[in-house]
Amino acid sequence: MRTGFSQLPLHSGRAPRWLFERMTRLAREIICHLVSEYGAEGALRRLADPFWFQAFGCVLGFDWHSSGVTTTTCGAVKEGIKGLEHELGFYVAGGKGRVSRKTPEEIQQTCEKTGYDAEKLVNASRLSAKVDSSALQDGYQIYHHAFFFSKAGRWCVVQQGMNEASGMARRYHWLGDEQTDFVNEPHAAVCCDHRGKALNFVARESKISRERVTQLAAQPDREVEHVMLRRQELLMPKRHWVRSEDINPKYLHKILLKTYEQAPADFASLLAIRGVGPKTLRALALTAELIYGTKTSVRDPARFSFAHGGKDGTPFPVDRENYDKTIEILHAALHKAKVDRSEKLDALKRLGRFNK
Secondary structure, three states, X not given: OEEEEEEEEOOOXXXXXXXXXXXXXXXXXXXXXXXXXXXXXXXXXXXOOHHHHHHHHHHOOOOOOOOHHHHHHHHHHHHHOOOOHHHHOEEEEEXXXXXXXXXXXXXXXXHHHHOOXXXXXXXXXXXXXXXXXXXXXXXXXXXXXXXXXXXXXXXXXXXXEEEOOOOXXXXXXXXXXXXXXXXXXXXXXXXXOOOOEEEXXXXXXXXXXXXXXXXXXXXXXXXHHHHXXXXXXXXXOXXXXXXXXXXXXXXXXXXXXXXXXXXXXXXXXXXXXXXXOHHXXXXXXXXXXXXXXXXXXXXXXXXXXXXXXXXXXXXXEOXXXXXXXXXXXHHHHHHHOOOOHHHHXXXXXXXXXXXX
16 A cells, blocks of 8 residues: 655755765665565565655665655665665665656566566556556656565555645655555555645545546547537536646547547556546546536645765765764674674664664
């Protein structure tokens, strides 16, 4: 399920090479420790927690609250565990911009080696992205999509959208498996400073709307077009997500021709149809309301930076010597101690208590 999302200010710039190299090494040690003690699924649960993820990014030394913490932290993890994926049973696909579009290909390449069904994971990746870009229309365009998964088929998504008008970014977290429900309240927790109105197809109260929109999408386009043309007066509700062109009969004809040919069995199937995006869903939602009287929810589901410092000097400049020492301690604790696994972890816990 989606576990939450965070809203962060958009910042320009990137992590300097000297910092990102350290972030990569420290991320590798932390992920190795998490998998060693909690398993790959335990690491997924933590990455899917927006609060834990934020603290993780801060410990790695990136800005404590900027949008870049998402892309840089995910990139550091992906780069850090490169070559250790099969040993850990923990994998990463996707990333920012053009890299995100390679997610299905990267998942398939990994599954060829693990033997897991790639189609299920690719579908989870695509649907989670489609929900946050189309089924939940909150004004943020997805530009980053990172897909973390285990060889057992559990997965988590950390993806981020931007709103250039407000200068803010919003991060969405998912945690799922083969039983995940993508279309009915998929989030279990939400972390966000800003709340607004959204066209929310995945809200619980949108259940009937999802059914009607799916039913409408499976109808012959001419039948719906005739209904719309017979209306002599069209009263537009005052909603920021509705535009007159969204219910133009000619536009509806193009939409319904595509959806009728594929006849979706449910809302998730409709969402998965290539080309069905925010505008298509807005048009279908308004048409379904006019024909069936069903409304779609407009409820917005939105409801440790002192470890090593931050790249912009907040709360203080990155202490390189201390950063390197942390990496050295973690690496030695996991790889060099001549004790068995349980003693090794106990020693690390004692070290953590000592440093408090």
